[in-house]
Amino acid sequence: MSAQFEPRIIAFLCRWCSYTGADLAGTSRLKYPPNVLPIRVMCSGRVDPTFVVSAFRKGADGVLICGCHPGDCHYNEGNYNMMRRFPLIRKLLAQFGIEPKRVRLEWVSASDGDRYAKVVTEFTEQIRQMGPLAWDQVLSAPPTREPVESGVTAS
């Protein structure tokens, strides 16, 4: 077997929608890569930017944040807070020299088992293409000045 790069992705899943959606993907016996390491939070709004940074610092190659679809948040607006915070997280990472695309925000509802599997497969593939996060280079490279995509989708 060739030594293919296996990225490690930390996923923050909201307890109400996305974690249940991930559960559904499992109980529906959908196949998706094992590279995603899920952490359950009460709400996507709980995801502190420091969690993202510390995940990268501790060796993660990507961070996935999943919350309820806009308007469906169990706490009414937690996901909107995440939505507003997300472009800032991307900008912050860009300043550190980490490719902003290594962090991704997705809306996965409790019934979106197949969507969760699809998102995970896609994201794992994308991070695999990007290769491992090389901290040595990141720390020595000059900060990027390029504009950063917000990465937030409406639905």
Added chain:
Amino acid sequence: MPTLTVDGRSVEVPEGATILDAARELDIEVPTLCHHPMLKPYGACRVCIVEMEWQGRTRMVASCNYPARDGAAVSTRSPRVMTDRRMIVEFLLGRSSKVKVLRDLADDLGIDVSRFGDKEDECILCGLCVRTCEEIVGVEAISFAERGTERLVTTPYDEASETCIGCGACVSVCPTGVLKLEDIAGRKVIHRELSLGPNKPIRVPFLQAVPNVPFIDETTCIHFQTGNCKHCEVVCPKDAIDHQMEDEYEEIEAGAVLLATGHQVIDCSEMLRYGYGRYNNVITGLEFEKLSHATSPTGGRILCANGQPPESVAILHCIGSRDENYCDYCSRVCCMYSLKFAHLIREKTGATVYELYIDMRAAGKGYEEFYKRTLHEDVVFIRGKASEVTDWPESLEEEGKLVVKCEDTLLGVVRRLPVDMVILSPALQARADAAKVAQVFGIGLSRDGFFLEQHPKLGPVQTASDGIFLAGTCQGPKDIPDSVAQGAAAAAHMLSLVDRGSVTIEPITSVVEETTCGGCRLCISVCPFDAVTFDEDKKASVVDEAVCKGCGTCVAVCPSGAARQRFFEDREIVAEIDGLLAVRI
């Protein structure tokens, strides 16, 4: 207190009373045309003429404005009175030979035709409208113009009056019906016999209202526009009406709140192709319901705007429902009430009924059976949504009818149905202010704008906010049995809360460390439940753990790390990250 005799009977009346008052006190009938108890006597028509003998003199006087004098002897039906009254009515009849009140009076007096002409003026110049406008409304928007035979009631210069407030008082007082609200207000009366909108400014809100007492609509009440009138106050025998009363706000402390704010129906006039608001005989389901109700203006008879029963009726389903341009969802109730309408029309008028449906949705106990029954009542079911209602005929049989255009998808042809009446089944929508109400109670809205329940299957009456419950169509379109069931379930939930006297809350809540809190109040701004407040004494934010739902958003935004989430502490999550990343894949 003058005492007088009327037709030989003695009566005592208060000072300032008229002869007419005295006669009415004795239940003696004196015909009147221009008299109204709310208005000052006018003496225009003279039909109330009586013979009065006082201090040895006999004279003919108009009883409505002649004061009752002490010792007078009045005769209301003497030969001289009858002769004079016949002559007066004959004069009036010569001008307005077709007016019903005048014709009835003439019949009573034995007058067949007037010798003074047979003009057909609808106005009898009683002046009630003019005096009502002046004395009660207090705006003088209409008045008499011209003189003699040319005299007529009109607005200044015969143009739309600027002072008219459109109250309609002149219309309601007119004894001949010559004045119509359309004339003065330029308003469109959808169905001549039918008004579901506000009608009288003082009214009982709806038939089964609890408490069953009237209220005054300030937007249409004459008093609130001109400061005059107040006649309801005068006639109320219980002195229950007080125009000075104002709305009051009451604060009620409650442990549980049930939202049952209902729905609104889509405005059909938005959808121009169905002609609602343009054609009088295009009505909504609710208007038909009102029309066919036993207490309706037509007494429950199903009539078109011209007063004739319809020969054919089209019932259009899904007006705005299941329509990507308006509401995506099915409104659930329309199929069944449309079937009921078809049944009622068949039973009451025998008219041909067309049901234009997309899919017949008769899900519910006994509903399918009712659908089958209607199928056997010669109702024409056409599977296809109507595309247009028009009054442009293309053939002789469409002349004077409304034409409903539709595609019959079962036959695969486009059909044109000439009908007399069209009933629209408008979509049920969330109320326009649902978002505002949701914000007040800290609950969410689903995509279609209705209130969001806690769980679509397992928590259909609860909401994300504890203690707030939902019932009825504010949560989504549903019929009466479903609304009743949901209401009862919500009431049971609330009772169990009240009965227990305490609530169990999740242990997962946020806490703010008083000593490290910087007082930036970011946590307060992001909390969706208003669980965080600022303690001015301690200069720190405080979390109300009974209200906190434990989303942790405040913890994520806290710049000083003072806010913590129990069971989801920062170090716990970081430890989880550590643990997960310690493993090589």
